[in-house]
Amino acid sequence: MSLAAxxxxxxxxxxxxxxxxxxxSLGSSIASVGIALACGxxxxxxxxxxxxPLVDRFSPRRVLAAQFGVLAVALAAGAAVGSAVVLGLVIxxxxxxxxxxxxxxxxAGRLAAERRRATVLGIVxxxxxxxxxxxxxxxxxxxxxxxxxxxxxxxxxxxxxxxxCSLAVLPAARGGVGHGYLATLRSVPGLFARxxxxxxxxxxxxxxxxxxCAVWSGLAVALSAPPHSYPADRIGLYAxxxxxxxxxxxxxxAWTDRVGARRVVLAGLAVAGTAAVVLGFTLANTVVTLVCxxxxxxxxxxxxxxNQSTVLSIDPAAPARFNSAYMLVYFVGGSLGTAFGATAVxxxxxxxxxxxxxxxxxxxxxITALARQGATARSVP
Numbered sequence: 107m108s109l110a111a112x113x114x115x116x117x118x119x120x121x122x123x124x125x126x127x128x129x130x131s132l133g134s135s136i137a138s139v140g141i142a143l144a145c146g147x148x149x150x151x152x153x154x155x156x157x158x159p160l161v162d163r164f165s166p167r168r169v170l171a172a173q174f175g176v177l178a179v180a181l182a183a184g185a186a187v188g189s190a191v192v193l194g195l196v197i198x199x200x201x202x203x204x205x206x207x208x209x210x211x212x213x214a215g216r217l218a219a220e221r222r223r224a225t226v227l228g229i230v231x232x233x234x235x236x237x238x239x240x241x242x243x244x245x246x247x248x249x250x251x252x253x254x255x256x257x258x259x260x261x262x263x264x265x266x267x268x269x270x271c272s273l274a275v276l277p278a279a280r281g282g283v284g285h286g287y288l289a290t291l292r293s294v295p296g297l298f299a300r301x302x303x304x305x306x307x308x309x310x311x312x313x314x315x316x317x318x319c320a321v322w323s324g325l326a327v328a329l330s331a332p333p334h335s336y337p338a339d340r341i342g343l344y345a346x347x348x349x350x351x352x353x354x355x356x357x358x359x360a361w362t363d364r365v366g367a368r369r370v371v372l373a374g375l376a377v378a379g380t381a382a383v384v385l386g387f388t389l390a391n392t393v394v395t396l397v398c399x400x401x402x403x404x405x406x407x408x409x410x411x412x413n414q415s416t417v418l419s420i421d422p423a424a425p426a427r428f429n430s431a432y433m434l435v436y437f438v439g440g441s442l443g444t445a446f447g448a449t450a451v452x453x454x455x456x457x458x459x460x461x462x463x464x465x466x467x468x469x470x471x472x473i474t475a476l477a478r479q480g481a482t483a484r485s486v487p
Contacts, residue, residue, distance in 0.1 A: 107210045107276075110174070110209025110234030110268050114206035115237030116175055117148040117261055120245025121197075131254065133192040143196035147441060149201025154208055154437060159291065161209040162216070167276040173206045174269035181262035185255040207234040208433050212426035215418030217277065221363060223416035223422070226267040228359020231411050234273040234353050235403075239348045254321045296438050301428075302422055306477050307413050308432050312343070312439025313470040314375065317463040318406050321382065321441040322348075324447030324463075325399075328389060328456040347396040356410030367473060370412035376469040378405030379464050386460030406467075 121128055121143060159273040160169045177200060211230045218226035247256040264308040298305050325344065329336045354374075362370045381402035390395040417432045418425040450459040 107214055107467070108230050110170075110233070111210045111230050111271065112237040112240070112266055113261075114174065114177065114204055115234050116204075116241030116244065117181060117265065118150060118197075118201050118204040120236070120248070121254055122242050123246030124257070127192060127200075127249060128193070128254050131188075132188065132190055134195065138190040139193070142190045142197055145194040146201035146204070147199040147437075149198035149203075150195050151207055151434065151437060152198075153202035153205030154279055154433045155294070157205055158208045158212060158433070159294070159427045161212050162424040162426040163280065165278040165280060166209070166213045167273060167278045168473075169277055170206055170209055170278045171269045171272035174265045174272055176204070177203045178262045178266035178269060179343040181258045181265060182329050185258040185262070205433075207237065208429055209426065211414065212418065212429040213276070215415070215425045215429070216422060220419075220422065223419060224362035224367070224411060225299030225356070225359040227415050227418065228355045228357070228362075228411045231359070231407070231414065232355040235352045235407050235410075236349060239345045239352070239403075243343075244334055255373070275378070283377065286336050291307035294427055297428060297431050299324060303416050303420055304428060304432060305325040306473070307417050308435040310371070310470040310473050311410065311413050311432065312411060313466050313473075314406050315436050316443035316446070317378070317382070317466045317470075318403075319443030320450065320459065320463050320466075321385070321402065322447070323444045324451040324456065324459045325453040326421060327448050328459075329398045331451075334389070344399060345389070347399040348403040350400040351405075354404035354408045355411050358411040359415070361387055362412040366418045367412040371409045371474050372471060374405040374407075374409035374412070375467055375474070378402050378403070378409070379467040379471065380462040381405065382467060386457040389456055392474035450465035 112235060123141065125136060128134075148272065157169075160271065169218045177199060180196050180199040180222065184200065187193045187196060207230075214226050214230045215223055236477050245257055248260060252260070298308065322345075324364065326341050328334070329341045329344070358370050358374065378401070381398040382487065385395065385398045385402065388398065414429070414432065417428050420428050447459060448461075454462075
């Protein structure tokens with residue numbers, strides 16, 4: 107499930123490093139292709155809202171296999187497109203089905219024993235985190251070797267294989283949902299009103315994902331500008347430091363089961379906030395920057411595992427609708443952070459951008475520290 111989550115999540119990213127090649131091949135402007143690729147995050151939001159709850163309503167085996175099957179078809183179709191408009195439509199479908207990672211994490215939370223729920227979630231979340239960071243790296247390397255169309259075909263073949271594996275491996279038992287699919291969708295907004303743990307998790311998660319995306323998008327702008335003026339391939343290699351932080355997810359899961367989510371969230375945010383402070387002043391030192399990026403990602407990945415475990419514990423028999431609601435807010439925070447990071451570096455410079463990121467993470471930590479203990483406890487739907 108972790109490997110499948112990594113692959114499904116990564117499918118939204120492989121063309122990003124090759125945007126210039128795609129534009130040249132299609133005879134379109136880079137701006138047009140950029141808009142087409144932006145359909146991926148939009149589709150992902152749609153997938154979080156409409157597809158993730160299906161995991162509890164219908165057989166997970168069939169739902170997730172179908173999503174990987176659609177991913178395979180859409181990726182193969184993307185390799186044959188001849189215009190940016192059609193590419194945008196295809197990327198939107200890919201983005202929607204790439205939410206399969208959230209479906210897998212929901213299923214993992216349902217299948218795991220209560221005393222090991224966070225540990226199991228940490229394993230699957232490691233795959234999602236790796237997919238976010240590795241999609242660009244693998245996509246860029248493959249695009250250099252076999253072209254962007256060949257890259258999409260490779261991803262399509264991998265998704266087709268995982269679709270078959272899903273049919274063979276994943277369970278068929280439905281979750282404990284007592285109402286229809288449309289009723290489930292209508293109930294999602296009301297979950298925030300009824301469940302304090304969900305509100306707390308969503309607010310603090312959106313804040314630190316804002317910070318995470320602001321740092322990584324701002325970093326690319328800062329490194330591409332003087333005095334660094336690094337090329338795109340070198341900037342992409344900085345993501346390798348982030349991959350080391352993926353290891354923290356499994357450790358965080360185990361510790362969440364032992365000491366509780368609150369402590370792990372606070373510890374993770376403390377590490378990430380400290381790393382963000384140092385990042386603001388040491389960008390010229392590559393080694394220190396890479397170490398800080400690894401710690402920054404490790405801290406936020408750890409916080410995410412602990413935070414999401416509280417969401418999946420609200421209704422262990424049918425956690426997908428809660429995960430869907432949480433991830434929607436979480437991803438909106440990240441989208442705003444992506445837009446903010448690139449703009450802030452141009453307007454204020456890298457040190458101020460890093461300082462603002464630190465402040466946002468500090469707000470998330472303060473909310474966690476001041477929250478009533480009952481707000482982090484398990485609630486009954």
